[in-house]
Amino acid sequence: MSIPLLDLNRQYEKIKPEINEEIQKVLESQYFIMGDTVRDFEEEIREYIAANFAYGCASGSDALLLALMTIDLQPGDYVITSPFTFFATGGAISRLGGIPIFLDIDPETYNLDPEQLQLFLEGEHPIHAHTNPPKEKIKAVIPVHLYGQMADMDPIMELAKAHDLYVIEDAAQSIGAKYKGRSAGTIGDFGCFSFFPSKNLGAYGDAGLITVADEQLADKANILRLHGARPKYHHKIVGINSRLDALQAAVLSVKLKYLDEWSESRREIAQRYNSLFEEAGVAETNYDGTVEDNKVYLPVEREGAPEQDGRHIYHQYTIRLKDRDGLQEKLKAKGIGNSIYYPVSLHEQECFADIGYKSEDCPLSHQASKQLISLPIFPELTKEEQTKVVDVISEYLK
Numbered sequence: 001m002s003i004p005l006l007d008l009n010r011q012y013e014k015i016k017p018e019i020n021e022e023i024q025k026v027l028e029s030q031y032f033i034m035g036d037t038v039r040d041f042e043e044e045i046r047e048y049i050a051a052n053f054a055y056g057c058a059s060g061s062d063a064l065l066l067a068l069m070t071i072d073l074q075p076g077d078y079v080i081t082s083p084f085t086f087f088a089t090g091g092a093i094s095r096l097g098g099i100p101i102f103l104d105i106d107p108e109t110y111n112l113d114p115e116q117l118q119l120f121l122e123g124e125h126p127i128h129a130h131t132n133p134p135k136e137k138i139k140a141v142i143p144v145h146l147y148g149q150m151a152d153m154d155p156i157m158e159l160a161k162a163h164d165l166y167v168i169e170d171a172a173q174s175i176g177a178k179y180k181g182r183s184a185g186t187i188g189d190f191g192c193f194s195f196f197p198s199k200n201l202g203a204y205g206d207a208g209l210i211t212v213a214d215e216q217l218a219d220k221a222n223i224l225r226l227h228g229a230r231p232k233y234h235h236k237i238v239g240i241n242s243r244l245d246a247l248q249a250a251v252l253s254v255k256l257k258y259l260d261e262w263s264e265s266r267r268e269i270a271q272r273y274n275s276l277f278e279e280a281g282v283a284e285t286n287y288d289g290t291v292e293d294n295k296v297y298l299p300v301e302r303e304g305a306p307e308q309d310g311r312h313i314y315h316q317y318t319i320r321l322k323d324r325d326g327l328q329e330k331l332k333a334k335g336i337g338n339s340i341y342y343p344v345s346l347h348e349q350e351c352f353a354d355i356g357y358k359s360e361d362c363p364l365s366h367q368a369s370k371q372l373i374s375l376p377i378f379p380e381l382t383k384e385e386q387t388k389v390v391d392v393i394s395e396y397l398k
């Protein structure tokens with residue numbers, strides 16, 4: 001029995017008639033760019049997220065780029081973010097000539113550590129010495145809500161306010177996630193979402209969304225995705241072509257109706273993994289900096305814990321262990337899907353070498369890149385499949 005990391009066919013089989021009907025409607029209309037299908041979806045998703053404004057765009061990467069363009073990021077400006085994220089978070093900053101400042105993560109949630117942010121903004125972080133940015137050039141912070149759990153937003157917002165920074169939430173992996181009752185993408189100035197097919201709400205191609213809190217900034221983001229035009233062919237600012245197309249909007253609109261049900265299934269699957277690892281006697285929950293042999297460190301719900309009025313939506317179920325690479329070989333040999341998000345921390349990427357980071361600058365992110373592995377999780381994963389995954393892992397550890 002081989003077990004995929006993600007099987008989108010199982011999802012499609014369940015919603016095929018609805019999806020096909022909605023796609024057919026777009027084909028019949030021959031209206032592919034903007035139009036009612038896109039506008040209707042934008043309104044549905046805006047309501048779902050409870051955002052003030054929401055605009056579809058071509059990808060999560062473009063959502064980040066549009067947010068940074070909206071705040072008018074200039075070459076030589078600095079933006080603080082997490083090094084433990086998909087490349088797009090740092091790439092968007094660099095594409096505009098900005099300089100990413102990577103600060104280390106919380107080793108249990110893998111999200112930007114607000115204490116690191118405080119140290120840096122107060123000029124007391126060792127990284128400050130070699131980046132040495134003039135205060136007025138630090139423009140924004142991008143907390144990333146990794147794996148489906150939100151970053152600790154209260155202290156981040158407080159620090160951002162005190163230091164006059166925009167907050168751009170990278171919510172690409174966290175649609176429907178909550179922090180103290182508030183949804184990802186509604187706490188900062190912007191929320192950036194990805195509908196990449198493997199995301200919890202996945203399109204049938206590339207697609208993304210930007211949410212905006214302020215009306216004026218929203219208006220700017222809206223026209224930036226349309227080459228900065230208003231009215232058509234009249235350009236006050238230079239934008240890009242980054243629209244959500246009608247076929248994707250039609251697919252997403254069908255899937256959005258199921259999203260909460262799917263998120264709950266993912267939560268149940270995560271809980272079942274936790275119980276199975278505990279029953280197998282290999283589970284650890286308290287990570288104190290050392291990783292014991294033969295143990296699996298389970299995901300920790302902190303900002304995403306229901307007791308805190310939070311919600312982790314388990315885009316990934318990710319464990320930490322000492323011999324991660326050995327386990328990966330074993331899983332491959334047994335036909336069990338898995339993935340490493342992310343094998344190289346952004347502060348160690350070749351393209352950012354000239355910023356002058358060393359591995360030790362973000363040691364916890366570096367360590368996570370060596371010890372984490374993500375296991376199969378999707379709403380249709382069966383109990384038998386989960387048991388098999390845990391059996392193979394416990395057998396390997398013992």
Ligand SMILES: Cc1ncc(COP(=O)(O)O)c(C=O)c1O
Pocket residue numbers: 059060061062085086088089144170172173193194195196206207208
């Ligand atoms: C954390 C994070 N940021 C940004 C992105 C970029 O989204 P997209 O692939 O839609 O461009 C992704 C998606 O892979 C992501 O996981």
